[in-house]
Amino acid sequence: MTLGAAASSDILKLDAQAETERIVANIREHVFTRLKRKGAVVGASGGIDSTVVAYLCARALGKERVVALFTPEADSSPDSLRLGRMVAGDLGVKSFVEDISPILKGARCYERRDAAIRKVVPEYGEGYKCKIVLPNMVEVDRYAIFSIVALPPTGSAKKVRLTLDSYLGIVAATNCKQRARKMIEYYYADLYQYAVAGTPNRLEYDQGFFVKNGDGAADFKPIAHLYKTQVYQLAAHLGVPDEILRRPSTTDTYSLEQSQEEFYFSLPFAKMDLCLYGKNHNIPSGELAAIAGMDEAQVQRAYAMIESKRAVARYLRAAPLFVEEIQIGD
């Protein structure tokens, strides 16, 4: 596909009102008719995606049929809880705070993570903060190999490339956070006979930026078809508070603030959106480069990166496999 002379970065512009109405109708159909549940639980992180989902659910189902759930833990930014509460207050929905730190301590999540970090940073211990980061893969042709940034209580941060066992150990331990959150979300779903709303946007869903059976688990995913920039357009239309619109995207998983670009995308999400759109619509790299304000080599590397991450994400999205198709009565 080529876009022609009229092509511009407006290609991701949507009719926010029409899209809101379409999603709202879908949520009603999914929750009430197909899932036969009485409302929705939204894990509200104070980020743009979960906030938009909370607004959409409140509009679709009624504020009295939505639970906003806050699940802070030891490494969470205090802003997440504050902003989540602000959203719940604005919407007038039920809300609950569930500190998941004791669950994570019980599962030895922090202990296991720190042991994995010490494989490459032996001095890592009490009072340290950390995050894992990727190199910039758009400027240079290289693999997506993570490094850890460890900041001692005093002194300067140290960045070390992760080995296989340290990387796997850190990821396995920190993934407990998303799975613990999901467990609590389903507690409230069971309690109120609600469905659990998933909050991934299209970039996250396509590229595997979620934890299998953690934040990847949900009963319906109302914004998974929207590019991140489209989520922002919807947010503006829905009246999401400015502070959330302006808040940089963060994973809120590590004790040092970690942008989603550092963790996964390597590109600002607006450009990543355009690259994903270009890849999905077979737009030649040279043409997409002109639209996105990138050079052609950067777009080619982004296309390769998308394909590579997509391959890894197939496992994350895969449903359980069966020996044979199992026919259930309905």
Next chain:
Amino acid sequence: MSAASPIAQQIRAFIIENFLYGQEREFNNDASFLDEGIVDSTGVLQLVAFLEETYGITVEDEELTPQNLDSVNSVAAYLSRKTNPSVEAFSRDIPEARA
């Protein structure tokens, strides 16, 4: 046509054992691991650990590129340059071995 070098054979055996789970399938020694879906970025970490442990080298951050690590022959050539920088990479002489 000469046979693949012993190092290329070792690398190929490692790839088959660890990423194809011993189920040898037809792939060219010049075939891209990424394009063939054989090795992803986590797999590259495993490959790096193998190279460092087996050949006593240190793979530097800037060397973590597909040019160095994305096929049996490119890994063999990279190893040759690392272990004997004065010798020209020999991988170009390695035939396209098939399983």
